[in-house]
Amino acid sequence: MKPTCPSRYTRHRFPAEVISHAVWLYFRFPLSLRMVEMLAARGIEVSHETVRQWAMKFGQSFANQIRRLPAPGDKWHLDEVAINISGKRHWLWQAVDQHGVVLDILVQSRRNATAAKRLLRKLLKKQGVTPRVMITDKLASYAAAKRTVMPGVEHRQHKG
Numbered sequence: 001m002k003p004t005c006p007s008r009y010t011r012h013r014f015p016a017e018v019i020s021h022a023v024w025l026y027f028r029f030p031l032s033l034r035m036v037e038m039l040a041a042r043g044i045e046v047s048h049e050t051v052r053q054w055a056m057k058f059g060q061s062f063a064n065q066i067r068r069l070p071a072p073g074d075k076w077h078l079d080e081v082a083i084n085i086s087g088k089r090h091w092l093w094q095a096v097d098q099h100g101v102v103l104d105i106l107v108q109s110r111r112n113a114t115a116a117k118r119l120l121r122k123l124l125k126k127q128g129v130t131p132r133v134m135i136t137d138k139l140a141s142y143a144a145a146k147r148t149v150m151p152g153v154e155h156r157q158h159k160g
Contacts, residue, residue: 008058018044019054026055073097074132078119078142080111093119103127116145124149 009016022044025035036048075098080091091111095103104123108115116139124130133154136142146155 014044014046019058022046022051023055023059026051027059072101072103072127072129073099074129076103076123076131076134078134078136080137080139083107091115095119095123097131111139111141113141113144116141117149120145120149 009019012019018039022035022039025038029035035051036046039046039051077096077098078093079096080093083090083092085107088109090107090109093106093108093115095105097103104119104126106119106122108118130150130153133156134142134146134150135156135158138157138159143155143157146153
């Protein structure tokens with residue numbers, strides 16, 4: 001006789017595959033009641049509250065797998081754009097890696113070396129790693145900030 005190991009899904013009306021699929025849908029797509037309709041189309045009659053209870057009980061492992069962020073790339077592109085907020089000009093500083101993942105965004109009222117240093121410090125604190133290459137436009141503030149904050153990083157500048 002084979003010993004049976006206790007399953008996480010024992011004493012539930014539905015099989016483990018149905019419960020795990022419903023919990024995966026719950027965390028993967030924010031569908032709410034549409035998800036219950038999708039399950040009903042497959043012949044599974046279940047209420048939204050039941051799926052929510054399953055998600056509270058079994059969902060943490062699914063949520064951890066789905067919400068895992070990809071590792072940032074080693075090539076950072078930095079850029080700034082002028083925006084108007086309440087009639088005043090501000091600068092939106094943005095950092096993106098080579099895969100197109102937005103690393104950080106910062107809005108400041110100035111466009112100088114101090115503002116660039118603040119962006120770089122914030123990036124380093126948030127990411128925890130230094131990039132291999134930093135690509136910017138020809139704004140001199142980036143070079144001044146890079147010299148003090150990240151002196152060992154290669155800096156490439158291009159127009160546009």
